Amino acid sequence: MKGVVFDLLRDMVEGQYGLEGWNTVLEKAGSDGMYLSPESYSDQEMMSLVLATSDYTGIDTDDLLRAFGQFMAKEFYNRFPSFFDNCDDLIEFLLSVDRIVHGEVLKFYPDANLPSFAYEEAEANKLTMIYRSDRMLCHLAEGLIQGSAAYYKKAINIDHDLCMHNGNDCCHIDITVLGGADE
Ligand code: HEM
Ligand SMILES: [Zn+2]
Numbered sequence: 015m016k017g018v019v020f021d022l023l024r025d026m027v028e029g030q031y032g033l034e035g036w037n038t039v040l041e042k043a044g045s046d047g048m049y050l051s052p053e054s055y056s057d058q059e060m061m062s063l064v065l066a067t068s069d070y071t072g073i074d075t076d077d078l079l080r081a082f083g084q085f086m087a088k089e090f091y092n093r094f095p096s097f098f099d100n101c102d103d104l105i106e107f108l109l110s111v112d113r114i115v116h117g118e119v120l121k122f123y124p125d126a127n128l129p130s131f132a133y134e135e136a137e138a139n140k141l142t143m144i145y146r147s148d149r150m151l152c153h154l155a156e157g158l159i160q161g162s163a164a165y166y167k168k169a170i171n172i173d174h175d176l177c178m179h180n181g182n183d184c185c186h187i188d189i190t191v192l193g194g195a196d197e
Contacts, residue, residue: 015060015149016123017049019086023060024049026085027067035070042066054125057149076153083157084164091165104166104191105141108159109133129155139192145185150178152185159189169193 024047028036040047043066045059064082068075091098097115101107112131119126129147136142143159145152156172163170169192176186 015055015057016051016126017053017055018051019060020049020055020063021051022086022089023063023067023082025089026082031071039063039066039070042069052123054127057127079151079153080157080160083154083159084161085157086154087158087161087165098162098165104163104168104170105135105139105189107162107166108141108143108189111143139190141189143187143189145178145187146183152177152179152187155185155187159187163191 024036027039031038036047040063043059043062045063049055064075064078067073068078071078073081097110097118098107101110112133116126116128119128127147127149129145129149129151132144132146134142134144143155145155152174156174159172160170171190171192173188173190174185175188176182176184178185
């Protein structure tokens with residue numbers, strides 16, 4: 015996992031719980047907290063930090079990953095607005111994540127470990143994102159989707175019935191845009 019993700023977790027925890035909160039998390043996780051954005055650090059270390067943050071805040075890990083995903087989406091918008099601005103609506107943006115957004119990330123960081131998304135579009139206001147990744151961070155994906163919806167000012171509903179955490183080989187994240195497809 016890239017250092018940039020660790021930096022974002024620190025920003026979120028520090029923003030809500032101060033430097034003292036982040037230092038407690040680092041101590042619990044046994045991390046030194048020295049991260050450089052383009053460097054890679056172990057997925058294991060990220061999981062330890064997430065577990066330590068969950069322990070410190072009392073927020074269960076799935077909800078914590080969802081909150082972190084929402085925070086990440088906001089930060090990605092601040093850092094890379096063109097990915098969002100180039101798309102007219104939420105579904106178009108989500109369809110661009112696998113090949114365009116993460117494709118560009120791979121050009122920038124050739125050793126990035128990105129998930130793969132396949133897509134199913136059954137109806138105009140619905141999209142299924144089929145998530146596959148050894149890291150099984152589907153709840154982070156849910157948060158990233160919610161955070162992206164906030165950017166497009168859309169209310170959405172997410173169903174996540176098929177999940178790798180329940181023994182399936184991929185996750186089906188079903189997104190319904192509420193209140194009409196075009197508004
Ligand atoms: C401008 C928007 C986005 C940018 C710049 C971006 C970039 C990145 C980067 C840098 C990583 C870390 C890769 C690594 O550490 O090796 C990552 C991971 C990830 N991204 Fe994105 N991303 C964006 C939007 C999204 C959206 C909207 C979703 C969900 C639909 C998503 C899903 C994920 C997930 C779940 C991971 C964690 C790795 C995994 O699950 O295997 N991303 N992304
Ligand atoms: Zn899942």
